Amino acid sequence: xxxxxxAGQHTVRRHNSALVLGAIATxxxxxxAGVAARTGLTKATVSSLVDRLIGAGLVHxxxxxxxxxxxxxxxxxxLSPAGPxxxxxxxxxxxxxxxxxxxxxxxxxxxxxPVDNRFRPVADVCTDVAxxxxxxLREAAGAQVTVGGIGVAVPGLVEASTGLLRRAxxxxxxxxxIPAELRGRVSLPDAAILVGNEANFAALAELWTGGHxxxxxxxxxxxxxxxxxxxxxxxxxFSGVRGFGGELGHFPVDSDGPxxxxxxxxxxxxxxxxxxxxxxxxxxxxDALLDRLATGxxxxxxxxxxxxxxxxxxxxxxxxxxxxxAVVLGGTYARLYPWxxxxxxxxxxxxxxxxxxxxxxxxxSTLGTEAAVRGAAASAVRAIVADxxxxxxxx
Amino acid sequence: xxxxxxAGQHTVRRHNSALVLGAIATxxxxxxAGVAARTGLTKATVSSLVDRLIGAGLVHxxxxxxxxxxxxxxxxxxLSPAGPxxxxxxxxxxxxxxxxxxxxxxxxxxxxxPVDNRFRPVADVCTDVAxxxxxxLREAAGAQVTVGGIGVAVPGLVEASTGLLRRAxxxxxxxxxIPAELRGRVSLPDAAILVGNEANFAALAELWTGGHxxxxxxxxxxxxxxxxxxxxxxxxxFSGVRGFGGELGHFPVDSDGPxxxxxxxxxxxxxxxxxxxxxxxxxxxxDALLDRLATGxxxxxxxxxxxxxxxxxxxxxxxxxxxxxAVVLGGTYARLYPWxxxxxxxxxxxxxxxxxxxxxxxxxSTLGTEAAVRGAAASAVRAIVADxxxxxxxx
DNA sequence: CGAGATAGTTTGACGCCTGAACTTATCGAC
DNA sequence: GTCGATAAGTTCAGGCGTCAAACTATCTCG
Numbered sequence: 099x100x101x102x103x104x105a106g107q108h109t110v111r112r113h114n115s116a117l118v119l120g121a122i123a124t125x126x127x128x129x130x131a132g133v134a135a136r137t138g139l140t141k142a143t144v145s146s147l148v149d150r151l152i153g154a155g156l157v158h159x160x161x162x163x164x165x166x167x168x169x170x171x172x173x174x175x176x177l178s179p180a181g182p183x184x185x186x187x188x189x190x191x192x193x194x195x196x197x198x199x200x201x202x203x204x205x206x207x208x209x210x211x212p213v214d215n216r217f218r219p220v221a222d223v224c225t226d227v228a229x230x231x232x233x234x235l236r237e238a239a240g241a242q243v244t245v246g247g248i249g250v251a252v253p254g255l256v257e258a259s260t261g262l263l264r265r266a267x268x269x270x271x272x273x274x275x276i277p278a279e280l281r282g283r284v285s286l287p288d289a290a291i292l293v294g295n296e297a298n299f300a301a302l303a304e305l306w307t308g309g310h311x312x313x314x315x316x317x318x319x320x321x322x323x324x325x326x327x328x329x330x331x332x333x334x335x336f337s338g339v340r341g342f343g344g345e346l347g348h349f350p351v352d353s354d355g356p357x358x359x360x361x362x363x364x365x366x367x368x369x370x371x372x373x374x375x376x377x378x379x380x381x382x383x384x385d386a387l388l389d390r391l392a393t394g395x396x397x398x399x400x401x402x403x404x405x406x407x408x409x410x411x412x413x414x415x416x417x418x419x420x421x422x423x424a425v426v427l428g429g430t431y432a433r434l435y436p437w438x439x440x441x442x443x444x445x446x447x448x449x450x451x452x453x454x455x456x457x458x459x460x461x462x463s464t465l466g467t468e469a470a471v472r473g474a475a476a477s478a479v480r481a482i483v484a485d486x487x488x489x490x491x492x493x
Numbered sequence: 494x495x496x497x498x499x500a501g502q503h504t505v506r507r508h509n510s511a512l513v514l515g516a517i518a519t520x521x522x523x524x525x526a527g528v529a530a531r532t533g534l535t536k537a538t539v540s541s542l543v544d545r546l547i548g549a550g551l552v553h554x555x556x557x558x559x560x561x562x563x564x565x566x567x568x569x570x571x572l573s574p575a576g577p578x579x580x581x582x583x584x585x586x587x588x589x590x591x592x593x594x595x596x597x598x599x600x601x602x603x604x605x606x607p608v609d610n611r612f613r614p615v616a617d618v619c620t621d622v623a624x625x626x627x628x629x630l631r632e633a634a635g636a637q638v639t640v641g642g643i644g645v646a647v648p649g650l651v652e653a654s655t656g657l658l659r660r661a662x663x664x665x666x667x668x669x670x671i672p673a674e675l676r677g678r679v680s681l682p683d684a685a686i687l688v689g690n691e692a693n694f695a696a697l698a699e700l701w702t703g704g705h706x707x708x709x710x711x712x713x714x715x716x717x718x719x720x721x722x723x724x725x726x727x728x729x730x731f732s733g734v735r736g737f738g739g740e741l742g743h744f745p746v747d748s749d750g751p752x753x754x755x756x757x758x759x760x761x762x763x764x765x766x767x768x769x770x771x772x773x774x775x776x777x778x779x780d781a782l783l784d785r786l787a788t789g790x791x792x793x794x795x796x797x798x799x800x801x802x803x804x805x806x807x808x809x810x811x812x813x814x815x816x817x818x819a820v821v822l823g824g825t826y827a828r829l830y831p832w833x834x835x836x837x838x839x840x841x842x843x844x845x846x847x848x849x850x851x852x853x854x855x856x857x858s859t860l861g862t863e864a865a866v867r868g869a870a871a872s873a874v875r876a877i878v879a880d881x882x883x884x885x886x887x888x
Numbered sequence: 889c890g891a892g893a894t895a896g897t898t899t900g901a902c903g904c905c906t907g908a909a910c911t912t913a914t915c916g917a918c
Numbered sequence: 919g920t921c922g923a924t925a926a927g928t929t930c931a932g933g934c935g936t937c938a939a940a941c942t943a944t945c946t947c948g
Contacts, residue, residue, distance in 0.1 A: 102532075104512060104534045105504070106505060106934085107936090108935090109500070109508075110501060110502070110935060111934085129895070130895070130896065131896075137497075137499055138499045139936080141897085142898085142899095142938085143499075145896065162944090167893080168947070170894050170896080170943060170944035171944070172895055265847075329814075339710040339727070341816065342846070345814065348846065351745070351748075353746075353749065354749070361844070412810075416814060418738075418740040419724075419741065419814065419815075420814075421732070421734050421735055421736065421737040423735070449757055451737070451740050451755070452650065452659075452737045499936090503903080503904090505903090506903080525926070535906055535907075536927065538905055540927060560925095562914090562915075562925085564923085564924040565914055565925050565927080566926075
């Protein structure tokens with residue numbers, strides 16, 4: 099819990115700077131007058147704040163705007179493409195991905211490297227990560243832009259207060275201080291390094307760059323090797339008290355179901371995970387499954403329906419508890435969306451108490467497996483946009 | 494989602510007023526200098542703010558404090574017992590409770606009236622509520638205090654944005670505008686009326702007046718006729734996006750379990766609700782059950798263990814999802830606590846992923862069935878303490 | 889080319905916090 | 919008993935950031 103701090107004029111300026119920058123971010127090309135109208139601040143204040151933001155290299159003045167009708171043209175403002183960039187890394191179970199995005203979230207460079215990280219020592223993996231980071235840093239240097247922050251997505255439980263990776267079952271890591279490991283291996287600028295769970299970052303990427311209108315509250319379910327959920331409420335990530343939230347994979351959905359390494363029976367992961375679907379369908383891999391689904395194969399569609407029903411049982415509990423109006427299917431589930439959506443909607447409609455007057459939306463993720471890296475990179479720049487004064491004071 | 498507003502000097506004052514009043518509320522008897530040290534504001538600012546708060550009747554100056562050592566004595570500040578009071582009403586299924594509390598949350602008057610409200614028309618019940626409110630208002634008038642706000646606890650789903658009671662299954666009500674119904678029936682001051690779910694109010698009461706130290710994050714489970722959960726995170730209520738959150742009663746805990754009116758099978762409410770426990774134990778009512786538990790009766794203790802295990806299944810999902818470090822047993826469960834706690838702890842320990850390094854606390858509620866009314870009344874005064882400027886400007 | 893409309897800047901005022909000096913109050917030592 | 923040390927509370931000038939209003943700049947239309 100962040101303890102409340104006294105407010106002063108600087109607090110006001112900080113708040114309003116973020117307000118102005120947020121307005122420019124959500125409506126690129128807006129004029130100072132437009133920002134004033136949108137935020138409720140006066141033109142004078144907006145001018146003063148915008149000048150500061152331009153001075154810090156966060157906002158770009160693109161000259162007079164095109165607009166019909168009488169009156170002087172405003173100057174078109176937008177987030178500066180030359181401003182600080184965000185660098186994202188995802189330490190996946192079987193790949194390593196990096197990504198460089200500008201302030202608007204646009205991807206400038208991206209690379210995915212297949213590596214089997216299962217049970218590799220922390221030091222080895224971090225050396226790889228450092229090399230991958232160096233590559234992106236050179237990319238940034240070549241484009242004459244600075245890196246304002248780094249986001250690291252990991253498949254495990256990250257403690258919010260310390261940034262420690264507490265458990266990563268599929269990597270067999272525990273209690274790893276990733277920022278510390280990296281700082282020793284790569285010539286980083288004094289940028290902030292923030293570590294987070296991949297499912298959470300993926301949910302944020304979907305929120306920011308998924309292209310869904312007015313989707314500020316949802317649960318993003320990513321079916322990868324495990325099943326993780328990212329909860330977004332009020333356009334903000336909700337990751338629980340200590341950051342360990344969103345663990346959906348071990349929701350019990352069948353008291354007679356198969357045993358799970360976690361000790362319980364009938365965990366969602368065992369019944370609706372990627373491996374479970376493939377096995378039930380008798381398909382070798384995801385591509386084979388998709389082929390057979392496309393031809394209307396009975397076993398394949400049956401497996402999808404079965405998984406969707408189990409997913410619906412778990413998600414209906416989530417919706418009843420959190421009252422989120424929509425579910426986003428990501429990761430593997432995004433590719434299976436056409437076959438999952440209907441049975442999932444049916445299950446949710448039957449089990450969610452508020453569904454009778456307010457049905458739960460089921461939406462397909464637009465970002466694929468890259469969602470997590472994108473989210474990690476975007477988080478770094480979002481942190482700057484959300485609090486530009488902190489960034490400006492820091493340098 | 495509340496859209497961000499521009500900040501000005503008034504925002505600063507508002508924030509700091511709340512900060513100062515909060516410091517006085519959490520440390521009664523503190524001096525101006527103490528508040529300054531605790532909040533980080535200067536003595537000058539604190540003096541100015543405190544004077545305003547005293548002027549508004551929110552803070553009481555109790556003369557010089559007792560303290561050893563040299564130096565001038567500070568003046569002892571505390572929330573004014575003569576300040577605005579909070580009035581709470583709970584429309585229960587089989588009772589109607591009212592409660593009047595002062596700014597500190599201390600109960601000044603309380604009354605519970607047994608009434609069977611099942612399936613009574615809205616108008617009839619609201620007439621009773623109005624009469625009960627009038628009684629408390631006369632009480633307040635007799636004590637020369639004003640009522641600063643009214644909280645209404647109801648057993649149903651309340652929409653946060655509108656304050657409408659959407660569904661109350663056990664009353665058979667839907668879409669009731671309780672503030673509107675009341676304003677026509679009782680001579681209210683222009684006080685704010687806030688309607689909320691009883692489980693949520695109960696959780697807040699536990700947070701504020703439960704006497705638990707450093708318990709700012711928990712799920713409060715109240716086992717009454719239904720099973721409701723109030724989620725408190727960061728010392729604030731989390732009631733979901735639209736306010737319908739916390740519905741725990743229909744979590745599926747046994748895929749072979751009995752059918753539930755909701756349409757599903759094996760809902761928690763059917764397996765761990767008060768009626769289910771009594772039936773399994775073969776007890777006529779709760780007192781009979783407690784008697785038999787006290788004697789170590791096998792059927793009774795077995796029924797308790799059985800319910801606790803089912804409750805554990807549902808709560809472990811909640812904890813995995815929200816990462817709350819503690820569970821508070823309230824309502825009927827509070828009375829059964831000695832027999833529920835151990836099996837519940839065992840179930841949570843086995844099913845919660847983070848339990849291995851951070852066990853989930855299981856705590857007994859200290860407030861009984863009065864928690865909800867208390868919470869409703871306290872909410873009204875908390876709203877004033879949390880934002881005193883809004884209260885001061887309003888009058 | 890001038891009236892009207894819209895964008896952006898300048899200027900003075902106001903509110904609120906801050907820091908330092910000042911007043912008030914109490915204790916302990918001589 | 920008086921003096922000095924210590925702490926609480928008040929007063930006052932100063933700074934900062936927003937606001938309102940006046941002013942300048944630019945564009946369209948008649």
